[in-house]
Amino acid sequence: MAPSAARWNHVWVGTETGILKGVNLQRKQASNFTAAGQPRREEAVSALCWGAGGETQILVGCADRKVRHFNTEEGTFQGQRHCPGGEGSFRGLAQADGTLITCVDSGILRVWRDDDKEASSDPLLELRVGPGVCRMRQDPARPHIVATGGKENALKVWDLQGSEEPVFRAKNVRNDWLDLRVPIWDQDIQFLPGSQKLITCTGYHQVRVYDPASPQRRPVLETTYGEYPLTAMTLTPGDNSVIVGNTHGQLAEIDFRQGIPGRMSPKSLKRSTRYLQKTQRQMNFGHPWRQLLRGNYLIRIRPKELSKPNREKRSSRSPLAPENPVPIL
Template sequence: MSKKTKATTDFNLYVGGKTGAFKGVKVDYNGIIVKNLQNVEILKPESEISFLSWNENKECDILIGTVNQTVKIYDIEFKAYSTSFEAKFGTGPIVGFARVNGAVTTCSGSGHIKVWKYKKNEQIQFSVGGEVSRMKEFYQKEGVIGLGGNKNDFKIWDIERKEKIFCAKNVKKDMLELEVPIWVTDLTFLPDSEYKVAVSTRHGQVRLYDTKAQRRPVIDINIENQSLNTITLCHNNNQVIVGSTTGHLMMADLRGKGKILHRYKGPVGSVRQVAAHPKLPYFASVGLDRYMRIHHTESRRLLFERYLKVRLNTVLMSSKFGKDLEKLDQSDDDDIECVDLEGENEFNEIFDNMETVRSEPQKKKKKIQ
């Protein structure tokens, strides 16, 4: 493919790395195209990308948050950064974005939320009173967010009123009468109901809350020996994909009492984030092993993988993703893994150019008579 074609590619995935690298990715039936969208020569350790989000539901531009609390906005149409500003409030990385009356809203790891407006007297800012690992916006109702963190159970807030709408209650004590530790790592709102939210925890739980029914989770799935980093909703809205710190990808069913349905092969390092298509059976995952992978949610097949050279924190999937991948689903070979190998060619070239080292055969020692 020519350089001109690559430059005008419409990407359907975007990833952010620990080095601050921001890459556009196009995945289709023919393979994978990757392009750096950030000048790597100016990157610093504090440039690490901590969160990616669509600025609005129209998917026209992307909000990029970093560990040093810088916000960048990338314009999809013009393929360039439209603005950048420091969003210093509280401490820790930016862990989530929201929109309030068109204004960008950030949440820091220390739990400080601020609505960034040009007129300072119109800015809204407050603290939620605890550490936050992830904040996400409820897209069906502007200004409503869900969040949680270490020793800070899941809550729903109204930003404009600075009020808690819902505060989760911990599950009952364990068999030793000890409090079950709390550490919410990620969450996802169920679109069919404004009252249901699924969360993942660092202690291996997948929980479903019905905020209109009760404060405790209505479903509590415990995954032994796993520490979960991320959760995303599948296309059927009854199942979620979760990723763990030990490289496990699993599907959990949120119907009935809840259970683990599938496990997916591929990752060998911590899975930092997963993103699923809202209507098609595909999801993407990234992690510290530097790979981006595409799986089919139902067949569990690994469709694509690509080595992206940097440890990855975040992935964002466009609604345009996957429209031409149906050909892969119709394959007669159940064991086929349609994997893009361009990333591995870099290693092949290195090894091919290495000088072969031959060890001399060891001389046999004479036996002493």
């Protein structure tokens, strides 16, 4: 694919071989982009996010602890930043005010000067957010605010311009009906626009809403979906619900406006997707969704401006699915 055609891709997928795949849903084509010119497993992609300039730049976090900058307009990698420290792979990336924010498995969150290419340079800020991190998420409305959560690492909200203590620390839910402690495993986090509320999905198939502005630190809304770990979540365009996906390739829309107080209503999305291919990758939805979806599934959605699907019989194997996917987040 010509570099200028990269801007028309609707989905961006990172792979275990270091390839960044751009998928054009209209043409039913997938194109490969690599920083080194050939696949390298030591450059396996572990995190993706949009750059601060919008959808013209993607930050690609790799296993060699380098964050590479990919220009979607030109279809090329343009620079990189080495971000050492901590153990494990990247669990989240973000940009804010000329800085790069990284967080790894072991709970080391660092803020780097993004225009500094020296590998030996020290970070501007380092926070220890707790081990077992599964996700770090930036608040789009307040770029200096991030949230973290993971396995036995409850949801926390951090102000990178404030103190080294979290501005909000979630409290675990009450013991179950056998009076046993409920384990913690936050897999993904989203900020709800227009408020301070956050939504999490867990490895124990729960979806929870937290409100730091309320007196309580426990969830203000909670529901469950299915019986398998939830690994992916993104807000819908109306911001009134989230779409969650689990390890068995099932999707559901959780509507905050439905159900009894304190509960939410899950709704199956079987009719909303043309196909669902389990890929266990991280990916990025471009226009018109403009959402970053972290998780274990490649979901092909028909946006409104795309042409209607061909009704002819198709093969059960999609030509767009990445090969040999493995879990990275």
